[in-house]
Amino acid sequence: MAWFKKVRRPMTAPTEPSRVPEGLWVKCPTCAQILYNKDLTANLSVCPTCAHHFRLDAVARLRSLLDDGVWKEHDASLVSNDPLGFVDRKPYAERLREGMAATGLRDAVITATGAIEDLEVEIVAMEYGFIGGSMGVVVGEKITRAAERSTAQRRPLVIICCSGGARMMEGTLSLMQMSKISMALARLDRARVPYVAVLTDPTTGGVTASFAMLADISIAEPGALIGFAGPRVIEQTIRQTLPAGFQRSEFLLEHGMVDMIVDRRELKPMIARTLRFMGAAPPAAPSDTIPLPAARDAVRAPEPTLDERSPQDT
Ligand SMILES: [Zn+2]
Structure with a gap:
């Protein structure tokens, strides 16, 4: 009689459903780390190990x-x-x-x-x-x-x-x-x-x-x-x-x-x-705010007139 005997069972899918809910764990595609989905969400969906951005x-x-x-x-x-x-x-x-x-x-x-x-x-x-x-x-x-x-x-x-x-x-x-x-x-x-x-x-x-x-x-x-x-x-x-x-x-x-x-x-x-x-x-707090600059046309320096132009311009 053999000391060890392997019990052969038919290869069928397990009848009991997995008790781990779908989507609870995520595998990082970069570092292959298995991540708890809640932790990942709390970290703005960035892998805490390798900073892969989901x-x-x-x-x-x-x-x-x-x-x-x-x-x-x-x-x-x-x-x-x-x-x-x-x-x-x-x-x-x-x-x-x-x-x-x-x-x-x-x-x-x-x-x-x-x-x-x-x-x-x-x-x-x-x-x-x-x-x-x-x-x-x-x-x-x-x-x-x-x-x-x-x-x-x-x-x-x-x-x-x-x-x-x-x-x-x-x-x-x-x-x-x-x-x-x-x-x-x-x-x-x-x-x-x-x-x-x-x-x-x-x-x-x-x-x-x-x-x-x-x-x-x-x-x-x-x-x-x-x-x-x-x-x-x-x-x-x-x-x-x-x-x-x-x-x-x-x-x-x-x-x-x-x-x-x-x-x-x-x-x-x-x-x-x-x-x-x-x-x-x-x-x-209007006293200490700096408003956005006014429209570009309003702040643009006026075009120089002919008299104001330096000789190089012409
Ligand atoms: Zn990662």
Whole structure:
């Protein structure tokens, strides 16, 4: 008789369900550490071991940046009417319904008024969970209105970009949003109201090609994918192998495309600092506030007349 005998059991799936609820633990894709989801959320979805930045949804983003986690939302009821009746693998209308069910939002962006370290701001947070954060007519209109509110109220604009680009299901109408938003931002710039963009993973396509790259100060999160076309398309076009780390925040900083890379846990104080640097001040206590500079046209020195010009000018 053998000392040890292996009891053979049929290979079937366990009948008892796992007592560990789904989504309680998350594995970090960078350092492979197993993280307790609650701890991760408390750390703003940044891995405590290697500082990998997980994607943050729009609501969590606003909560992390705005004072007391409160804001006043604008244009929440705007909804796409599927202008082209577009169908690919499934109807666009169905994708919209799924996006709404998954995120609780009507489209891929939240626009709101809130405060960052007592500085009143118009803030825009994009939601990747809604059709990849893509920019259709509703996203374009809401961001344009946010920029216009910013200009009218002279409140700085902060946009948290997180998008796969223009929404192909709305065809050229989605591309038109790029110029519409850019024009609103040009008016904001002329009114000398600060605009800060935060580029998170991913910021690509028509979003990069318009408002994401038009800010007074561009802040990127570490390791974020930021670019226009994907690397495969570029390689095929230029017939060259792309360098390592291409289209990541660190590469873009090195090449002067972004101003700084800021850890998400430092983001709020850094945004406040850049806004104060550009002249923003809390609305209360009027005696010791420094108002934003007046419109550029008003402060521009008058054109020299012919007599005042030095000889070198002519
Ligand atoms: Zn990690």
